[in-house]
Amino acid sequence: MEIDTIDIIKSSGEKAKFSLNKLKASLKRVGTDDQTVNHIISKVKDELYHGISTKEIYNRAFALLKKKNSHLASKYKLKKAIYELGPTGFPFERFVSAVLEYSGYKTSVGSILQGKCVSHEIDIIAQKNNVTTVIECKFHSEKGLNCNVKIPLYINSRYNDIKTYWNSKKNKNTLTNGWLVTNTRFTKDAIQYGTCANLYLLSWDYPKNNGLKDRIDRLGLYPITVSTLLNNREKQFLLSRDIVLCRSLIGDYFYLDHLGISETRKKKILNEINLLCNV
Known part of the structure; x- marks a missing residue:
């Protein structure tokens, strides 16, 4: 059986072709040496079959890596570890807040801000260099659920209500564009809307090379x-x-x-x- 012809089932339920390069890249990303990478790939290849889930592939690769190197296995399970912050979104909000604090922001979680029309409970308020940033977090505890365009539409309307009131009060701090942070991925429409509306989007892998996983790895904030x-x-x-x-x-x-x-x-x-x- 040719490896590149094997159908795998993603967490979303979609079918895809197994990619040896993706598995290799995920292992190399956390610093796994070539010998260990080749050992794991050899073992995983022997256990592949049509219809195998990405979860099964991950679990096998993780177990093999854990035997070789505990802390690299910890890095490898980062995406799963973010899900384990659930089932409520509050620990995820605390996590995002902590990551921002290590980047020089002063943060507060679960604050109330007045808008022109109504008041809003805000997940995170971050301040740095006399600039205030309003951040909303969308946490999914189930894999395969992406953040669709309805979420940034809703978040942006709340942000604009707050901004209108904020600017009318002539605050010392400038209110920048709002943020939306998710532990999953944004759909194409969500990214298109966020870009057009000047809403900053941060997900597992977006923006490219500066998504949540990149920031965590770069700063060592696991x-x-x-x-x-x-x-x-x-x-x-x-x-x-x-x-x-x-x-x-x-x-x-x-x-x-x-x-x-x-x-x-x-x-x-x-x-x-x-x-x-x-x-």
């Missing part, structure tokens, strides 16, 4: 859910204490101590985090 060593209960405890970034645990072991983690296991966890965050 969510706590990427850890392959913490269990789900421990991750949920940390999220409930507003610990959304792995980096937040560097130099502050209080929460790990509170979880009753042994010294040996704590060292392994912190070593993984240090490698992830390039410390």
Whole structure:
């Protein structure tokens, strides 16, 4: 059976042809060496069949990588880890806020801003250099759901209502264009509208080379859910204490101590985090 003729099922339910290059690129992106990449590809190729899901392919590649290198496996599961911030969108809002803070913004989450017509609860307000940015987050807890044009249309109308009131009050800070951030992808129409309306869009892979995944990798700002060593209960405890970034645990072991983690296991966890965050 020729590899490039195999039909796979994407998370959206669509069919596509299996791409060896895409699998190789996803492994190389997190820093996997050539020998390990070739080993994983060889194993995955042997287990392919028509109708295999992208989830099955990912799970197999992840398990093989985890055996070889724990912290690279953590990077590899980034997209899944973002979904694990759910099921509500609040931890995702906290995560986006934390990423912005490491980029020099002062942020607040869940604030109320007055518009010309009505008041609005805003996911994130970010301030930097006397400029205020209004940011709305659209979190999908299910894979395969993209952000369609209805979302930026709605967000932009809210932003314009706020901007009209803001400008009438002659605030010291300038209000820039609004932002819409999602953990999935934007449809073609959503991107077209956002560009036309001057609404800044940020998704998993948009803008190209500066999407959410690129910023996270570049800054080493991984969510706590990427850890392959913490269990789900421990991750949920940390999220409930507003610990959304792995980096937040560097130099502050209080929460790990509170979880009753042994010294040996704590060292392994912190070593993984240090490698992830390039410390």
